Amino acid sequence: IYGMETDTHLTGNQYSWVGSIFYFGYLLFEYPAALLIQRLPVAKLYVGMVFAWAVLMLCTAATQNFAGLATVRFLMGMLEASVFPISSILTVMWWKTSEQPLRVAFWFNQLSSVFSGVVSYGIGHTHTALHPWRLLFLVLGAFSILWSIVLYIFLPDSPVQCWYFSDREKFVCLERVKDNNTGMEDKTIKWYQVRECLLDPKTWLLALFSLAQNIPNGGLVTFSALIVTGLGYSSLITTVLGIPTGVLATVWQILLSLIASRIPNSRCFIIAVSNFVPMACAILMWKLPRSNKHGLLASYYVFYTYWAPYVLSTSLPMANTSGHSKKLTLNAIFFIAYCVGNIIGPQVFRSTDAPSYSHGYEGLLACLVIAIVAISAYGVLCKWENQRRDHEQQQQCVTVSEDAAFSDLTDKEKRSFRYTY
Numbered sequence: 001i002y003g004m005e006t007d008t009h010l011t012g013n014q015y016s017w018v019g020s021i022f023y024f025g026y027l028l029f030e031y032p033a034a035l036l037i038q039r040l041p042v043a044k045l046y047v048g049m050v051f052a053w054a055v056l057m058l059c060t061a062a063t064q065n066f067a068g069l070a071t072v073r074f075l076m077g078m079l080e081a082s083v084f085p086i087s088s089i090l091t092v093m094w095w096k097t098s099e100q101p102l103r104v105a106f107w108f109n110q111l112s113s114v115f116s117g118v119v120s121y122g123i124g125h126t127h128t129a130l131h132p133w134r135l136l137f138l139v140l141g142a143f144s145i146l147w148s149i150v151l152y153i154f155l156p157d158s159p160v161q162c163w164y165f166s167d168r169e170k171f172v173c174l175e176r177v178k179d180n181n182t183g184m185e186d187k188t189i190k191w192y193q194v195r196e197c198l199l200d201p202k203t204w205l206l207a208l209f210s211l212a213q214n215i216p217n218g219g220l221v222t223f224s225a226l227i228v229t230g231l232g233y234s235s236l237i238t239t240v241l242g243i244p245t246g247v248l249a250t251v252w253q254i255l256l257s258l259i260a261s262r263i264p265n266s267r268c269f270i271i272a273v274s275n276f277v278p279m280a281c282a283i284l285m286w287k288l289p290r291s292n293k294h295g296l297l298a299s300y301y302v303f304y305t306y307w308a309p310y311v312l313s314t315s316l317p318m319a320n321t322s323g324h325s326k327k328l329t330l331n332a333i334f335f336i337a338y339c340v341g342n343i344i345g346p347q348v349f350r351s352t353d354a355p356s357y358s359h360g361y362e363g364l365l366a367c368l369v370i371a372i373v374a375i376s377a378y379g380v381l382c383k384w385e386n387q388r389r390d391h392e393q394q395q396q397c398v399t400v401s402e403d404a405a406f407s408d409l410t411d412k413e414k415r416s417f418r419y420t421y
Contacts, residue, residue, distance in 0.1 A: 001225045001235040002124065002133035007064075013065045019222030019346035021070050025077025027339040033082035034332045037089070038189060038297050038325075046086045047148050053079045054144030061130070061137040077339075084108075084314075084338075085331040092318045092327075092402040093158055096176055097420060098261055100315045105250075105257040108311045110304065113246030115142065120239040192412050193326035200412075202381050203330055206317060209374040210337035211344075213310045215367040216278065218345020220303070227300060227357065241297070242311055244306045253308035260312060267316060268379025268421045271309040272372045278306035279368045286361035306361065306368070319420040320382065323410035341367075382421035389415060 006013060036045055056076050063069045071327055095103050119139055123132050132136075156162035159173035197203055220227075224245070228238045256274055260267045281303035288295050317334050321327045348363040392415065411417040 001229055002136065003131050003237055004069075004133045007131055007133070008069055009065055010069075013347075016222065016346040018066070018069050018073055019218065020343045022073045022077040022080075023218070023339040023342040025074040025079075027077075027336060027343070029078035029081040030332050030336050030339065035083065037082055037085060038328060042086050042089055043151070043155045045082060045158040046090075046155065047187060049079045049082050050144060050151060050361045051148035054073070054141045054148060057141030057144060058139050061134040061141070065149040081335070084335055085328070088314065088318050088331055090155075091315075091328070093177065094173065096179065097319045098207070100318060101257040101260045101267065101312055102254065104315050105253045105308075105311055108314060109253060110246040110249040110307055117239055117243040117246070119333075120242075121236065124236045124239060124404065166326050188322065188325075190325040194329045195322045196323075196410055197321075197326045197329040197333070200201045202378055203333055203379070205374050205378040206330075207333050208230040209313060209371050209378065210310070210334050211341040212367040212374065213275075213306065213313070214338050214341025215348065216282075216303070216306050216346045216364045217310070218342035219348050219364065220306075220345070221342075222346040223349045223357070223360075228297070230357075231296055244301055248301055248417055249304040249307040252305045253311045256308045256312055265383070265421050267312055268340070268375050268382070271312050271375045272379075274305065274309050274312075275368050275372050278303050279365060281305075282361050282365040282368065286358055286365065287298045309371070309375075316378070318421065321411055322414055322417055324408055326410050379421040382419035386421075387420050389418065 004010075010018070053076060056072055060069070060072050063072060076119065088104075091100055091103050091107075116136075120132075120136055123136050123139065125136060126132065128135060149200060154164075159165070160170050162170060162173075163174070224242060225238050228241050229235065233241060252274075256270055260270055281299045284299040285303065289300065290296070314334075317327070317330045321330050349357050349360040353359050411419070
């Protein structure tokens, strides 16, 4: 909306591909990223990726055509491939299973739309030799460089390497997460754990959910501004109107995470039920007449509640997987599905369907139905396995050793392990 399409001479569905190609890079680098996470200190790798990401944002401001934009976006996707898995691993290192949903809701939120919306609105009022969209990338890239410095100073690779903690505080950190029973970091790749993960049906139900839930994400994130301007709002007003989406999505996900952390084994149920809200919004955006501008805008806003169920689901691979290699494999599969969903998402919205994008909303509706079925089936499998293990424990009087909690055994090998659902 600030002239990127014009300045870079984008035609047809090239804008959709600029949105999708990011996730091709993400997908390509997912496995190498998992290997890097296995081999390198996680926090230092994290810092390197954030800094390189910032440099690429600065480079985006210099792009002149589709090839330049696509190249930069592809490389950005490669760099982001390690960010979510590292964030997940750090969450498991620092917080108990019951605390993880709320912590994930804090770091995996959409409040960036508030920050970028305010910055965008300010830049929209500037009168410089640089076009506003180029200046926006320069400013946000500079902010990211500053953030990488903060991470380098304050983010440790693990609790035991935290320079501003005393020995007692480090010990307390380890004791707190002992009952997670998901083990600690191990740099050796254990291929039997990788195989176990691939043969587990729960792995593929989570992957199907992640794929289906992220098709709306890929579509909306790429086309959000075009959807709003298509309702008749100016470019400057559109940047402001994007701010409430981040607030609504973040408040909703924190609310759902609080409920999930208070009620044991309620996550899958909450995810499935909460998906009925964006389903209703998809129907409204599909069927409401274009003259009902306020109704369409309200439906667009509330549709952003789709993000909360996905965020809540990201704590399930962490809480339900033991064994470092198995954990990394499941994270990789989960985020490969995330990539594929985000690749498909922008393609659901075609330029020939603008500005109503009715076919896009039909596709989003179908995806949400699939997501509800997948997460419900996952919850049923977890509950069934817990009941089977409870019965087994009663029959054999199995005891839990403290060493097992910190061992690198898988959840299948630890018969005392219980799944969260």
